[in-house]
Amino acid sequence: MYDKTDRCLKSMIYSMTNAADCNEIMAYRLETSGTLTFIMAYETGGKGTGAQTVDPLMSQGSIVLSDDGRFLFVVNAGSSSISSFKITKSGSLILTDEKYSGGLFPVSIATHCDLLYVANRGSGDSIPSNITGFEVDKNGILTEITNSTKPLSSSSSNPTCIVFNYESKKIAVSEVNTNFISVYTIQFDGTLIGPIVNNSSGAGPFGSVFLTNNVLLVTEAGAKALSSYTVNQDGTLSVLSASILNNQTATCWVSVSQNNHFAYTSNAGGHTITTYEIQYNGHLRVSNIIYSTSDGAGAPIDSEICSNHLYVLNGNEGTISDFQVSPLGKLILSQVFKDTRLPNLGSQGLAILCLTPDCKC
Secondary structure: OOOHHHOOOOEEEEEEOOOOOOOEEEEEEEOOOOOEEEEEEEEOOOOOOOOOOOOOOOOOOOEEEOOOOOEEEEEEOOOOEEEEEEEOOOOOEEEEEEEEOOOOOEEEEEEEOOEEEEEEOOEOEOOOOEEEEEEEOOOOOEEEOOOOOEEOOOOOOOEEEEEEOOOOOEEEEEEOOOOEEEEEEEOOOOOEEEEEEEEOOOOOEEEEEEOOOOEEEEEEOOOOEEEEEEEOOOOOEEEEEEEEEOOOOOEEEEEEOOOOOEEEEEEOOOOEEEEEEEOOOOOEEEEEEEEOOOOOOOOEEEEEEEOOEEEEEEOOOOEEEEEEEOOOOOEEEEEEEOOOOOOOOOOEEEEEEOOOOOOOO
């Protein structure tokens, strides 16, 4: 998307209000000084839930960017829709589409190239949990893929995160209610085969991310841990590191350093961030734990990494913490942005358009 003339552009951070009357995306410019500047609130065309809780959607991936940084996608859980925004060269947003999500209560989105899948929580037997696929055209218009809707392991599995692997051949979905991880194989037309239902290493599989070597990391809210897996060709999972404990509470979200050497879990109940070292073979080791805010009161939820900084949304304050990441993966709290105009309770999601000095995003 960006050529050499765009190198003066700033990185952008986006988060969601999840307001029940009118869901909005809040946009911030990341200045060279390291501060955040609020730009504007953008209506999604849909509705959030308005739930006044630390983690209102119980999910990771409610806001995601396209691979090329041209589009931003967001769930509208209150109106069972997903919205698509075009990202301009200034980082501002233009709403391009809003479509029915293919189910009830969408919570998490995954995208790769022109393919997008959304996980819908549903409401039990009456409206089952599912995932549904869409094609994204060059203008950001969403078209549901015929026969793309697939069930999860059960009607009330409660999906919390959906992710593509780097080869874009597999999709993995964490199911917190069933303690399963469902894996699907992507076909040439964008439809799926599956699910292959796998047992989670520990209780409460929640957030997930694929490394560039296709190792899958999954947090475990019940076990207070992080596990790693290899995904086999047939969709089965082989455990590499089984439930590496951090002894915190509500270990639900995970992000990975750009070199894939470190993973960071948000532990909302413990008000902390855990650093895990990722070894070359995909095995994990806890190396550090730090509070999300200087007073130890912030409840960290969604997080993203840009360059050598980790940004974390604090779900009980509506603030965003900024950590500098050392070469050895250690986190150093730089500042906490308080004037985000997000609700103190009820916001969700964090996505970063990260423009490094050589404009690789």
